[in-house]
Amino acid sequence: MTRGRIVIAGAGAVGCFVGGLLAAAGHPVTLLGRPRMLDPIRDGGLRLTDFAGLDLRVAPGALELSETADCLAGAALVLVTVKGGATADMAARIAAHAPANAPVISLQNGIGNAGTLRAALPGRDLRAGMVPFNVVPAGPGHWHRASSGGIVIGAGPGDLANMLSVPGLAVTEDADITAIQWGKLLLNLNNALNALSGLALRDQLMSRGWRRLMADQMAEALGVLRASGIAVKSTTPLPAWMGPHILRLPTPLFARIAAQMLTIDPSARTSMAYDVRAGRATEIDQLQGLIVAMAAERGLSAPICAKVAGLVRSVTETGTTDPHLRPDALRP
Numbered sequence: 001m002t003r004g005r006i007v008i009a010g011a012g013a014v015g016c017f018v019g020g021l022l023a024a025a026g027h028p029v030t031l032l033g034r035p036r037m038l039d040p041i042r043d044g045g046l047r048l049t050d051f052a053g054l055d056l057r058v059a060p061g062a063l064e065l066s067e068t069a070d071c072l073a074g075a076a077l078v079l080v081t082v083k084g085g086a087t088a089d090m091a092a093r094i095a096a097h098a099p100a101n102a103p104v105i106s107l108q109n110g111i112g113n114a115g116t117l118r119a120a121l122p123g124r125d126l127r128a129g130m131v132p133f134n135v136v137p138a139g140p141g142h143w144h145r146a147s148s149g150g151i152v153i154g155a156g157p158g159d160l161a162n163m164l165s166v167p168g169l170a171v172t173e174d175a176d177i178t179a180i181q182w183g184k185l186l187l188n189l190n191n192a193l194n195a196l197s198g199l200a201l202r203d204q205l206m207s208r209g210w211r212r213l214m215a216d217q218m219a220e221a222l223g224v225l226r227a228s229g230i231a232v233k234s235t236t237p238l239p240a241w242m243g244p245h246i247l248r249l250p251t252p253l254f255a256r257i258a259a260q261m262l263t264i265d266p267s268a269r270t271s272m273a274y275d276v277r278a279g280r281a282t283e284i285d286q287l288q289g290l291i292v293a294m295a296a297e298r299g300l301s302a303p304i305c306a307k308v309a310g311l312v313r314s315v316t317e318t319g320t321t322d323p324h325l326r327p328d329a330l331r332p
């Protein structure tokens with residue numbers, strides 16, 4: 001097990017939370033990020049809380065903070081935690097600075113990031129990963145994990161999952177990581193719905209109108225994946241094809257089944273909801289956009305995904321940072 005330096009390439013919600021837990025467990029960690037993210041940590045350290053009562057402080061001195069990519073030269077392992085639109089740029093920085101023997105793990109949503117990294121980093125131990133939990137900002141230097149689950153990374157040499165499993169963070173390896181990523185993508189199709197709803201994730205999930213839309217959107221995407229011969233591994237204890245059926249259940253029954261699989265606290269909102277709120281670029285092209293493109297390639301259509309993608313692009317273009325749409329407005 002290596003105790004070499006772990007560089008978090010993109011210190012935001014996932015990067016600060018994962019990097020903070022690793023540093024608290026004694027790993028040497030560098031957060032590579034923007035001044036707006038690193039300055040509060042430099043001043044007061046990191047605070048990490050979660051839905052189950054975690055409340056952890058990581059002192060400023062327990063982490064190395066860097067605004068420039070030359071810190072990657074010291075990496076024994078790189079965890080990529082930028083948004084999808086920034087992957088190619090980060091890949092070029094990793095190629096320029098990180099040692100060739102440092103494994104690189106993408107902890108990003110969507111399917112294409114590991115491929116983008118692999119293309120820029122040939123011959124490296126390059127793995128995709130899947131982060132099931134939600135992390136939201138809770139104040140300067142304070143990140144809150146608002147839902148449950150353990151990280152899964154692709155299988156490979158060494159014992160990276162064991163090394164990354166620290167108190168508060170479970171990491172496992174799976175040879176079928178691509179199928180797991182597709183399973184996560186089906187859930188991430190809700191990122192846009194959540195962003196457009198303006199609701200907290202839990203409130204959105206407790207609304208049958210939103211769940212019916214989620215179910216119809218998921219069924220549409222499952223049809224496209226089936227037609228494309230893509231294997232999907234569920235990220236919940238239930239098979240992916242059951243997702244739409246569970247979502248369509250009456251609220252009390254849905255709430256009971258969902259509570260057995262996952263904890264979501266009232267502060268949870270998807271990463272895209274934060275992007276829309278901040279007027280930043282979203283990952284819509286890697287989520288609904290991908291399903292629409294795959295459908296078009298096969299002469300199929302994905303009308304809900306297309307409508308949702310159009311609405312997200314339009315809120316970004318018009319600078320609408322607080323949309324409060326109703327589910328029917330997202331139907332074609």
Ligand SMILES: NC(=O)C1=CN([C@@H]2O[C@H](COP(=O)(O)OP(=O)(O)OC[C@H]3O[C@@H](n4cnc5c(N)ncnc54)[C@H](OP(=O)(O)O)[C@@H]3O)[C@@H](O)[C@H]2O)C=CC1
Nearest residue numbers: 010011012013014033034081082086108109131134135271
């Ligand atoms: N947040 C969540 O709950 C979850 C997110 N994910 C996925 O994880 C990935 C990361 O998401 P999240 O943590 O929310 O993203 P954030 O936007 O919170 O964090 C990414 C950070 O990286 C910074 N960054 C980008 N490029 C560079 C660079 N070259 N140098 C330094 N910093 C850089 C960004 O700055 P800037 O904005 O200025 O570019 C941003 O501050 C995404 O793919 C997301 O879908 C997965 C599961 C849950």
Ligand SMILES: CC(C)(CO)C(=O)C(=O)O
Nearest residue numbers: 132133134187188270271
């Ligand atoms: C909320 C969660 C965990 C699932 O959609 C997520 O992946 C995100 O916010 O991007």
